[in-house]
Amino acid sequence: xxxLVESGGGVVQPGRSLRLSCAASGFTVSSYxxxxxxxxxxxxxxxxxxxxxDGSNKYYADSVKGRFTISRDISKNTLYLQMxxxxxxxxxxxxxxxxxxxxxxxxxxxxxxxxxVSS
Amino acid sequence: xxxxxxxxxxxxxxxxxxxxxxxxxxxxxxxxxYVSWYxxxxxxxxxxxxxxxxxxxxxxxxxxxxxxxxxTASLTISGLQADDEADYYCYSYAGSYTFVFGGGTxxxxx
Numbered sequence: 001x002x003x004l005v006e007s008g009g010g011v012v013q014p015g016r017s018l019r020l021s022c023a024a025s026g027f028t029v030s031s032y033x034x035x036x037x038x039x040x041x042x043x044x045x046x047x048x049x050x051x052x053x054d055g056s057n058k059y060y061a062d063s064v065k066g067r068f069t070i071s072r073d074i075s076k077n078t079l080y081l082q083m084x085x086x087x088x089x090x091x092x093x094x095x096x097x098x099x100x101x102x103x104x105x106x107x108x109x110x111x112x113x114x115x116x117v118s119s
Numbered sequence: 120x121x122x123x124x125x126x127x128x129x130x131x132x133x134x135x136x137x138x139x140x141x142x143x144x145x146x147x148x149x150x151x152x153y154v155s156w157y158x159x160x161x162x163x164x165x166x167x168x169x170x171x172x173x174x175x176x177x178x179x180x181x182x183x184x185x186x187x188x189x190x191t192a193s194l195t196i197s198g199l200q201a202d203d204e205a206d207y208y209c210y211s212y213a214g215s216y217t218f219v220f221g222g223g224t225x226x227x228x229x
Contacts, residue, residue, distance in 0.1 A: 035218070037220075044122070044206075044220060044223035045157070045159075045208050045210075046122075047210075047217070047219060047220055050217075050218070052216070057216060059215065059216045059217050061217070095164060095165075100170070103170055104218070105153065105167065105170040105171070106157075107167055107170075107176070109164040109166075110164065111163075
C-alpha cells in the first residue's frame with residue numbers, strides 16, 4: 001500500500017531556510033518520478049518541482065527556481081525539498097506526490113505539511 | 120507557467136450533469152494527451168479522477184468523464200451526488216518536464 005508522509009513544516013522568518021521531508025512506503029522512490037505541489041491558504045494547487053525516476057533530472061516552477069532544491073535519499077526512501085530565501089508568498093501546504101509510471105500524472109499524494117513564512 | 124483557466128464555480132442539482140472547462144494553450148493542454156483532473160474535499164489531499172484526457176483510474180465511477188478539444192479540456196460529472204461537492208483542478212504537462220494546474224472550480228450540489 002502506497003503511503004507518503006510529509007514532515008518538516010512550521011513557522012519560519014522571511015529569508016530563512018527550511019527542509020521538507022517525504023517518507024515513502026509501499027514502493028521505492030528510485031523507481032518513480034516524484035513531485036512537490038503546494039497550496040496557499042484558501043487558494044488553488046501550484047506545481048513546484050519534479051525529480052525524474054533516476055534522479056538525473058530536476059525541474060522547477062519559475063516561482064521557486066534558484067531558491068528551492070528537490071532531492072531524494074534512496075537508502076531512506078525519502079524525498080526532500082530544500083527551501084531557501086523563503087518569502088511570505090511561499091506560505092502554503094506542501095504536498096509530496098508520486099508520478100505514475102505509465103503516464104505523466106500524479107497518482108498518489110501525501111497529506112501535506114504546512115509552511116508559514118512570517119516575521 | 121500561467122495557470123490554466125477554469126470557471127471559479129459551477130453548480131447542479133442531484134442527478135443532473137455538470138461540465139467544468141479547463142483552457143490552456145498549445146504549449147500545454149492543446150499540445151499533449153497528459154491532461155488530468157483532481158477532486159479535492161476541504162482539508163484533504165487531491166484525488167485523481169481522470170487522466171490522459173479521458174481515462175478513469177480504478178475505483179472512480181463512470182459518472183466521471185473527460186474530453187479535450189483544441190486547447191480546452193473538460194470534465195463532466197453526470198448523475199450528481201452530494202459527495203461530488205468539492206473543488207476540482209485540471210493538471211497538464213507543459214513541456215520540458217514541467218506541469219501546470221488550473222485555478223480550480225468549486226462544485227456545489229444544490
